[in-house]
Amino acid sequence: MKDVYKKRRERFFSRMEDGVAILKTAKVCRKTRDIDFPFRQDSDFFYLTGFDEPNAFAVFEKKGKRRRFVLFVTPSEPEEEVWTGKKCGVQEAIKDFGADEAYPSSEFLDRLKDFLTNANALYMKFGNDHDFERAIFEQVAKLREQERKGIFAPKKFFDITDVLSDLRVIKEREEIETMKRACQITGIAFRSAMQAVRPGMGEWELQAVFEFEIKRRGGKMAFDTVCASGANATVLHYSSNSCRIGKDGLVLLDGGAEVSYVASDVTRTFPVDGRFKEPWLSVYKWVLRAQRVAIETLKEGVTYAQVHGSALECLCEGLVALGVLKGSTKEIIEEKKFEPYFMHRIGHYLGLDVHDEGAYFVKEGQSRPLKAGMVITIEPGLYFPVADFVPEYLRGIGVRIEDDCLVTKNGCEVLTDDIPKEPEDIERWMAGGSFWDRLLPASLEGSEI
Structure with a gap:
């Protein structure tokens, strides 16, 4: 080295x-x-x-x-x-x-x-x-x-x-190989978490499963893990991980391994009981669709703003289909009606820092064209807090799906593509039930957070 x-x-x-x-x-x-x-x-x-x-x-x-x-x-x-x-x-x-x-x-x-x-x-x-x-x-x-x-x-x-x-911002071959190792370890941790989650489990316990799989393979935590169940998933950087997981709904898990100072950063949202149900499934599908569109857009020469815009248009279509907003996609974007439900950008550079070095705009109003060798996260989301302005049937739902993508000449390589994210793939992976019940319970009185 x-x-x-x-x-x-x-x-x-x-x-x-x-x-x-x-x-x-x-x-x-x-x-x-x-x-x-x-x-x-x-x-x-x-x-x-x-x-x-x-x-x-x-x-x-x-x-x-x-x-x-x-x-x-x-x-x-x-x-x-x-x-x-x-x-x-x-x-x-x-x-x-x-x-x-x-x-x-x-x-x-x-x-x-x-x-x-x-x-x-x-x-x-x-x-x-x-x-x-x-x-x-x-x-x-x-x-x-x-x-x-x-x-x-x-x-x-x-x-x-x-x-x-x-x-x-342009990664060398050695840095890319190290990042792939970090992503591989992170994938193992996510798959283990999906097979551990069950109703009544503490968020901190699911966090422990995830981080154990990373640390036992020699990785470090790239950042504080977000393990957010229910309405906690509507808080973007929720990190107390201090609640018990409810009997239904979703868990949003955002974390990543760091290997030799190189980070990964992935988010998956999955059902507590192993089965996607409505209305969670409809929200999830719109976020997944937006991510697909952004990943299809991502390639050398395309600007960061174009990638963001492609996902944003899809999310706005979803907000209309879900009955949250009315109007044309153009109107919703121009008037920023989407911001209460999608308030962040499509992603960030990834490398030695989780939010890595690199300009997103070359000057005011002019987005930077992406180059081969850049690594960027693609992480659309929809967040419906428990608030009066949100339709009642959607309150407390938060979904984000995030992958790490290496920009190439003709597209991108999704470095975390082996982590289940299609609803049927997640359900299949979780079909065996939770292994958590087979572990000895934590019996120390007053040991909970």
């Missing part, structure tokens, strides 16, 4: 003007008094370095044909490592991560002046870490005071995210 990061750095250098780029690792965040959250590396930092320890800095210097990659890392300290585990250390940063030079993190600020002096341009993140930005610009200000001595500060400033987003 070391070659993958080297090639990424070469592409990044090719986009840089002469100057210096600086990245800092993600912060370690405190969970409780003396316990930290599990560390997760900043995706841009990982993309260019493959380095996944905290408290490090990466510097990329370009002067004419000269390229230099420097890492500042936490030194290996045997006494500390008894508590925190083995660290890479300074020498290994050169050997294992391809750095041209490496130094202890504690020396970064002392050496910062050398990197900034007479650099034409500075690339860094803005609005992300105010203390870090302040330290850098204090040094820039000091250099400006020395211009009469022929010592110059950077003249140009660029947000490094703008450069990296254009690189990250």
Whole structure:
């Protein structure tokens, strides 16, 4: 994998003007008094370095044909490592991560002046870490005071995210293969959840089934799992997962595995008792139809807005057929009558971040044409909250269907197509009943959420 990061750095250098780029690792965040959250590396930092320890800095210097990659890392300290585990250390940063030079993190600020002096341009993140930005610009200000001595500060400033987003949005072969593995694990987890669900089960229990299948295969959770039964499915980012599942209706499960920092993101909505009934089935079929239309539209050269629009038109037709709205599809879209029932876009880029880097519009009002190698989720939905403006027979129904799609020259490859979503396929998969009844019950008194 070391070659993958080297090639990424070469592409990044090719986009840089002469100057210096600086990245800092993600912060370690405190969970409780003396316990930290599990560390997760900043995706841009990982993309260019493959380095996944905290408290490090990466510097990329370009002067004419000269390229230099420097890492500042936490030194290996045997006494500390008894508590925190083995660290890479300074020498290994050169050997294992391809750095041209490496130094202890504690020396970064002392050496910062050398990197900034007479650099034409500075690339860094803005609005992300105010203390870090302040330290850098204090040094820039000091250099400006020395211009009469022929010592110059950077003249140009660029947000490094703008450069990296254009690189990250097109996936390399290795990243696609890793994503396929994440999708494969996610599919196993969904199929297991479908065979576990039953009335009376806790949402948290179904969540545990799903996450167990991912973690036992070496995956991590790409984001907090949404396990929403009944009316909870009308809350887009419902995450408490704290209710018991009712005797009928649907469960909306939205989750995904992360493998080697690459995410998957899938949603399936399926019946609690294994059989689709009305009115849930009619709503489900319209969402599935909208997803099919969007996936058929998705290919290189088509814009993100066109993909969204194709699904939106279908959903508006469905809202009329379901007796929710009246009027023509054009009128419903122009007047935004659909928004109480479909309030999000058709999907998002997927990669090292669940909502990955990449622009959706090249300028105001002009949607970006999609390119082969992009991965985008296609996730239409219809949501009918328990509210007076919703027809009574639809209140409390929420349906979303989401797949991960790799854009190709002539269409797209649905990376999660093996996860059942046709109503008859879901019913067939769930026909054997729930295996949950065969497990020993949780007997600790007061153990429920």
